[in-house]
Amino acid sequence: MINRRTFNKAAGIGTGATAASLAGFRANAEAAPDHAHRQGGTPTPTVPAMTPGTHTSFARLKQVKAGALDVGYAEDGPGHGPVVICLHGWPYDIHSYVDVAPLLAAQGYRVIVPYLRGHGTTRFLSSRTVRNAQQSAFALDIIALMNALKIDKALLAGFDWGSRTADIIAALWPERVKALVSVSGYLITDVEAQKKPLPPKAEHTWWYQYYFATERGRLAMEDRTDRHDLARLVWDTVSPTWHFDDATFERTAAAFENPDYAAIVIHNYRWRLGLADGERRYDRYEKQLATRPVIEVPTITLDPERDPFTAPGNGASYRDRFTGPYAHRTLTGIGHDLPQEAPTAFAQAVVDVGRF
Template sequence: MADVGTGTVEANGLEFGYLTAGPASGPLALCLHGFPDSAHTWRHLMPELAAAGYRAVAPFMRGYAPTAIPADGAFQTGALAADANALHEVFGGDGDAVLIGHDWGAFAAYGASGAAPGRWRRVVTLAVPPMGAMLHSFFAYEQLKRSFYIFLMQTPLAAMAMSDDFVAGLWRDWSPGFDASDDVTRFMACMATPAHMEAAIGYYRAMLDPTRHRERYASEQDAASKPGSKPTLYLHGSSDGCLGPDAVFADHAALLAQLPPESRAELVPDAGHFLHLDRPGEVNRRILDWITTR
């Protein structure tokens, strides 16, 4: 198995910490994590990418230590997408690069590939479909219960609530049966200061204030809300306790209509929200089959 190294790099005016594996000369495979998680979430996939000849890079997302907290306080999807495209530039990516995102990383992947399609050959997103595919079912009663945390994030009590126990509870509800103790510890380490915790919460607050910093990230923000042009594989766990498959796959044709042409959307059996950790062998196989297809 390939060794996983660490490093820091400046992109989009921000210093990012990252994990990396594989040959520096290989095509870039940028792997973006979500909440409440860290770059270590890709620990099963990165060695497989490296073995396939890719230069796998998994940054800690903006505001997640050791990555810096952005001085402008921008956390909307457009900013995350701009980060991904800036990292592509810094790591010398070309048109053969692939983009893989889970949860908030999926939102970033939609925006990045839509805003700069020439940078990416193929895209994989996990656990969060394009926003247009879920709006019709988000306000269903069962989904609103699952999404309570989004509303908590809008309150002044959010940081106080984000204890180890609370985060462990989210993992337990979202990927039932998975032992997330190490991942909870890694996430809490990323929340190195109260400012880092406020940054992670800021992603959710930006959902209700998408016009903030709009001039700087306008093209990426707009791209995130539209089907792009790069073929995308969307994977979702059949036992996802965060965003229920009933909400996502209620209308498969409507889901595909929100993805670029030649895309696919698939359920992964016996997997929760963190499907790449619940079923690493199965998810890795699907991802590698997708990104190696020409």
């Protein structure tokens, strides 16, 4: 989700998900360098259109010990292919990429989709580890996962918490990132800036952040029924044109049963508002991130038009943070869970940025 300083609601009129995503993808792309479309005279492959919801499960589910975690992840595609790591947000899980993964696998990519800490089958290895959800902890989790899987360099793609995590890795460890697809652009959090108030309309959209700052919000996250219903409300609110069925939501809601889910969600939002401490071992990374470092790796940013968190200006508010080969696309009629609502457009962005 976007930095609160640049938040404002984007207006738009929804259409069917597949048609809207492809139309927005083609019509609203900022002109990219020639090599975004051709490399060595070879045209960039066109990802075939897929109706959202075509797949309900992944080809393979695996576990690997990485850093402080036993990470659960989905994998698809050839083991020798170029690696794409797809990162989910909140309140979502790996199923945000259930249609994206086979599309990319068919293009020859090795696709890795991990559950973030506190989600699904990802578990802390020690009960003594602090259930910390500050932004640099997530980034180091993914670096540890790459090390465990012996992946030197990968294309990173994400939305929401996943965009923030991918942005951080691209900014601080660019040698590990081939290219980047970031929904909603530059999401690295400046905690000091987060303390400044926004216009009331904007604050209203962030209602759950303030709820989580209270004891009532914490208790709601710890209660199975309350967290289920709250997450469903968020889905309905931030994806107003996505007509998902109950089964689609329930597949993701199963990931909220992780024993550390409540602690991770509450700490994440309290930390971002400056209401909870991080750990000293992450201080050096947070100091670097507070400077809003630029991202130099090839990047495509995607804005979902119907997401209430999409900033105005067609990416203008964060354009100066990306200094390498770059393109921006706005997907009309699409809400917050962009990869699940518009899998073809998301997969095409991955294929395109990989050839910048």
